Amino acid sequence: MVRHYRVYWVALLVLLLGVFVLSQQQNPSQQPSPSSQNPASPEAPTPGAESKSQEKQENATPNEKPVQQPPAIHNDVVIKGGMLLTVTHGRIENGSIYIHNGKIAAIGANVQAPANATVIDATGKWVMPGIIDSHSHIALDDDVNEATSPVTPHMMMKDAFDYNDKMIYRALAGGVTTSLLLHGSANMIGGQAIVIKHKYGLGRDELLFPGAPQSIKFASGENPKRVYGSRNQLPSTRMGNFAVMRQAFLDAREYMRDWDDYDAKAKKGDKDARPPKKDLKLEALADILRGKLLVQIHCYRADEFLTEMALAKEFGYKVRAFHHAVEAYKVADKIAANGVAIATWPDWWGFKYEAWDGIPWNAVISMHKGVRVALKSDSEDVTRRLNQEAGKIIHYGNVSEEDALKMITLNPAWIIGVDDRVGSLDVGKDADIAIWNSYPLSSVALVDKVLIDGDLFFDRSLPGLGMPHYKEGQ
Amino acid sequence: MLKKLLIVFALVAVAAAQQPNKSKAAAAPAPGNSGTIVLKGGKLLTITHGVIDNGVIVMENGKITAVGGASTAIPHNAKVVDVTGMTVYPGLIDSETHLGLVEIEADRMTVDTVETSDEIMPHMHVYDAFHAESALIPVTRINGITNAIVAPAAQDTLPGQDSFIELAGASAQEMLMVRDIAMPLNFTGKQRRNESFQNSKFPSTRMGMAAQLRQAFIDAQDYDQKLQAYEKKKSSGSSGGNGDDKDKDKDKDKDKGPGNPPKRDLKLEALLPYLHGERPVVLAAEEPNDLQTALGLAREFHLKVILNHVTHSSSLLNMIAATGLPVIVGPIYEQPKESERYDAVFKLPAELAKRGIKIAFASYDTHNARNLPYVAGYAVAFGLPYDDALKALTINPAQMWGVDKELGSLDVGKRANIVVANGDPLDVRTDVKHVFINGQEIPLVSKQTQLRDQYWK
Numbered sequence: 001m002v003r004h005y006r007v008y009w010v011a012l013l014v015l016l017l018g019v020f021v022l023s024q025q026q027n028p029s030q031q032p033s034p035s036s037q038n039p040a041s042p043e044a045p046t047p048g049a050e051s052k053s054q055e056k057q058e059n060a061t062p063n064e065k066p067v068q069q070p071p072a073i074h075n076d077v078v079i080k081g082g083m084l085l086t087v088t089h090g091r092i093e094n095g096s097i098y099i100h101n102g103k104i105a106a107i108g109a110n111v112q113a114p115a116n117a118t119v120i121d122a123t124g125k126w127v128m129p130g131i132i133d134s135h136s137h138i139a140l141d142d143d144v145n146e147a148t149s150p151v152t153p154h155m156m157m158k159d160a161f162d163y164n165d166k167m168i169y170r171a172l173a174g175g176v177t178t179s180l181l182l183h184g185s186a187n188m189i190g191g192q193a194i195v196i197k198h199k200y201g202l203g204r205d206e207l208l209f210p211g212a213p214q215s216i217k218f219a220s221g222e223n224p225k226r227v228y229g230s231r232n233q234l235p236s237t238r239m240g241n242f243a244v245m246r247q248a249f250l251d252a253r254e255y256m257r258d259w260d261d262y263d264a265k266a267k268k269g270d271k272d273a274r275p276p277k278k279d280l281k282l283e284a285l286a287d288i289l290r291g292k293l294l295v296q297i298h299c300y301r302a303d304e305f306l307t308e309m310a311l312a313k314e315f316g317y318k319v320r321a322f323h324h325a326v327e328a329y330k331v332a333d334k335i336a337a338n339g340v341a342i343a344t345w346p347d348w349w350g351f352k353y354e355a356w357d358g359i360p361w362n363a364v365i366s367m368h369k370g371v372r373v374a375l376k377s378d379s380e381d382v383t384r385r386l387n388q389e390a391g392k393i394i395h396y397g398n399v400s401e402e403d404a405l406k407m408i409t410l411n412p413a414w415i416i417g418v419d420d421r422v423g424s425l426d427v428g429k430d431a432d433i434a435i436w437n438s439y440p441l442s443s444v445a446l447v448d449k450v451l452i453d454g455d456l457f458f459d460r461s462l463p464g465l466g467m468p469h470y471k472e473g474q
Numbered sequence: 475m476l477k478k479l480l481i482v483f484a485l486v487a488v489a490a491a492q493q494p495n496k497s498k499a500a501a502a503p504a505p506g507n508s509g510t511i512v513l514k515g516g517k518l519l520t521i522t523h524g525v526i527d528n529g530v531i532v533m534e535n536g537k538i539t540a541v542g543g544a545s546t547a548i549p550h551n552a553k554v555v556d557v558t559g560m561t562v563y564p565g566l567i568d569s570e571t572h573l574g575l576v577e578i579e580a581d582r583m584t585v586d587t588v589e590t591s592d593e594i595m596p597h598m599h600v601y602d603a604f605h606a607e608s609a610l611i612p613v614t615r616i617n618g619i620t621n622a623i624v625a626p627a628a629q630d631t632l633p634g635q636d637s638f639i640e641l642a643g644a645s646a647q648e649m650l651m652v653r654d655i656a657m658p659l660n661f662t663g664k665q666r667r668n669e670s671f672q673n674s675k676f677p678s679t680r681m682g683m684a685a686q687l688r689q690a691f692i693d694a695q696d697y698d699q700k701l702q703a704y705e706k707k708k709s710s711g712s713s714g715g716n717g718d719d720k721d722k723d724k725d726k727d728k729d730k731g732p733g734n735p736p737k738r739d740l741k742l743e744a745l746l747p748y749l750h751g752e753r754p755v756v757l758a759a760e761e762p763n764d765l766q767t768a769l770g771l772a773r774e775f776h777l778k779v780i781l782n783h784v785t786h787s788s789s790l791l792n793m794i795a796a797t798g799l800p801v802i803v804g805p806i807y808e809q810p811k812e813s814e815r816y817d818a819v820f821k822l823p824a825e826l827a828k829r830g831i832k833i834a835f836a837s838y839d840t841h842n843a844r845n846l847p848y849v850a851g852y853a854v855a856f857g858l859p860y861d862d863a864l865k866a867l868t869i870n871p872a873q874m875w876g877v878d879k880e881l882g883s884l885d886v887g888k889r890a891n892i893v894v895a896n897g898d899p900l901d902v903r904t905d906v907k908h909v910f911i912n913g914q915e916i917p918l919v920s921k922q923t924q925l926r927d928q929y930w931k
Contacts, residue, residue, distance in 0.1 A: 170816045222580070329926075348842065349842075350578060351841060352578060353580065359925050365929060388852070388902045392903075395902055395903050396905075441902070464815065465815055
């Protein structure tokens with residue numbers, strides 16, 4: 001995580017110095033795919049297997065059409081005349097945004113843009129950054145949960161990603177531009193997530209958020225113990241849950257030590273040194289301990305937040321966020337002290353015992369005690385109207401417009417690890433922008449247009465599905 | 475540190491101790507005579523006669539006794555509540571919930587939503603299971619929902635009979651305003667017993683569902699005839715007969731007496747009021763084919779119908795309009811069909827209302843039935859006129875359920891179920907400030923507000 005912060009600051013500096021250089025570097029096609037940073041990925045190079053892995057990559061998707069580029073990434077776009085909700089620096093009335101090469105190049109009341117820029121008239125409209133859903137399971141068909149073992153960190157959601165799922169479009173039409181697609185909650189240590197941009201109509205790899213850090217899903221409490229307990233397997237209790245995790249990390253430590261020993265011997269030129277067997281599962285667990293993965297934990301109960309944080313301390317990794325987190329308000333100060341965020345619903349409760357004490361003031365109490373709070377959907381339905389979920393937080397009181405907006409933009413961006421790229425209307429950020437016909441935190445607001453990387457992906461005024469990049473039957 | 479932890483654990487323990495079933499908040503104050511209360515200065519959404527700015531509304535003995543402008547006379551001994559700047563509207567009616575039938579969905583012991591041992595279960599009465607002390611009821615009413623339909627869940631074609639409740643009262647007796655108000659008839663395909671090929675049992679297809687329903691209604695008709703024949707014999711026996719063209723037979727029967735009544739069959743007996751058209755059947759269908767099959771069955775037996783869902787039947791909107799039947803619409807949050815535009819279901823209420831169809835909204839929820847008004851708000855976003863949206867939460871359901879003499883608008887003589895909020899009732903940002911049920915102010919307290927107050931320091 002420390003490494004990640006460094007990236008953040010460096011990126012910020014670069015942004016301040018020169019937006020254009022950076023924006024060219026971040027051209028999607030030149031970015032390494034998220035999985036290539038991860039040794040556990042089947043497509044990633046493993047020592048002594050470079051050529052093989054390359055072959056694999058080339059043959060990865062034989063049936064797929066050649067990668068389609070969006071018809072016209074407009075080099076220069078200006079959104080003119082709207083009420084801008086920047087999320088980081090208040091409202092700008094009658095403001096404009098100049099977009100160059102997919103990035104926000106300028107924003108303000110008076111913005112200079114080239115005369116030939118494409119103009120989007122937003123007079124009378126509300127303009128905000130695209131919504132970010134930090135907990136979603138769309139576009140994974142029924143491959144969400146590898147519920148056959150409580151420890152499956154080597155499951156890669158990318159391998160199940162159905163980029164043609166219409167849910168990506170429907171969420172887009174609700175203003176969502178980025179989602180974290182997570183493994184299910186059957187396993188204490190589940191699979192590794194993908195971060196997508198909702199560029200529906202493009203090819204699979206173009207929907208993957210370039211350069212986004214890799215997240216892994218953990219779960220705790222009732223779900224793992226129910227799934228395995230019902231088969232009379234370990235774990236069937238919360239004791240069992242945590243014992244399974246502890247054993248997994250102890251195994252990973254041993255695996256890491258074996259490799260360290262081998263590396264040390266090899267370095268000394270020991271010809272008899274033999275490499276240990278590569279094990280995808282242990283490799284992925286080692287990545288958690290090495291701090292390479294953002295840990296996203298499905299967790300409801302107050303005591304379990306504390307246990308999870310203690311376990312993380314014991315094994316030296318960091319928890320990025322507690323998801324669902326319906327009892328966060330009970331121990332919010334401790335969650336805040338550990339720098340852990342929460343991704344919660346505004347008002348879901350009572351559907352199981354560990355959700356019985358859920359209250360709609362959870363988000364705002366946690367926020368006031370210093371926790372970074374995101375509102376997420378975990379639902380094919382709610383992901384289409386997260387703006388209303390943020391509106392509900394205003395109903396439940398004591399929150400500013402900006403803080404409510406952050407809960408569906410910048411805060412989920414932080415949880416995913418892309419807050420230096422998206423989540424606010426700031427110079428240098430990706431031009432992921434939703435334009436609304438009325439105040440977005442209300443019941444009656446509709447999305448008029450959505451831009452991703454400066455390109456128009458949804459336009460309500462268009463016939464059919466309202467998507468410039470999509471043709472039926474594609 | 476240890477001390478702090480101990481405190482935290484103590485607090486958690488206190489919270490846990492509160493969990494089992496009955497929090498104090500669940501026990502509602504007894505409604506009834508509570509003196510005279512006046513709400514003064516608010517914007518009144520009367521539903522039936524427009525909006526009154528700076529209005530006055532008087533409640534006495536549980537009823538509304540005056541509604542008008544600023545000059546409306548205020549009884550001298552009344553308790554006056556200043557609601558200047560607030561919006562005042564009738565309590566909202568949720569046309570489908572499982573309130574009082576479920577506490578924690580994942581815990582079977584707290585779930586009484588449906589009896590799945592058979593598909594034809596019209597003799598299941600939700601009032602027999604209704605749990606008046608449910609913690610969910612205060613959670614719901616403090617967001618302005620004062621009345622609701624409690625329905626059994628939809629796994630059976632005929633899962634039982636609905637009750638109409640008020641969300642406050644000293645006991646289940648008081649809260650159950652109308653028992654057996656209607657009977658769901660579910661025909662969505664989800665009632666098939668086709669879990670797997672090996673475990674299938676009848677009815678595992680829609681043909682099976684339809685045949686089974688038809689047989690049930692035919693059996694009930696037979697039962698009805700036997701009952702009527704018996705009653706006729708009995709009454710002719712006691713009255714001595716008067717000018718009938720079957721005098722001969724009657725004389726013969728008189729000698730024998732009416733005999734034993736037909737053996738009572740609760741299941742068939744439960745269907746009779748519906749066969750007689752005395753109460754409505756709530757006919758649930760989503761797809762156009764299901765809607766037509768189920769409507770055909772309903773016509774065959776002359777059932778009185780309220781339509782439910784019609785979620786994917788947008789191709790039949792004109793047909794629905796021609797029937798003149800009212801519709802409980804939704805959930806509008808259902809996904810559209812694969813090829814449809816994203817808003818195909820969101821705009822269904824607007825499309826129905828445009829054709830003059832009377833619609834009502836339902837939360838189809840229980841823990842979050844409180845979010846009912848936002849369904850209507852979202853339908854407005856997709857083209858439903860605002861006034862129609864408000865009516866679909868108030869006067870329309872009141873009329874559909876036959877309780878419009880008592881509920882559904884701010885009118886003199888109606889039950890004083892009144893909500894005061896700090897803004898538009900359909901908006902997610904709006905906070906409810908007062909709730910009156912049967913003229914009694916309901917404390918804005920629930921299990922959830924108690925937890926909030928315990929931890930928000």
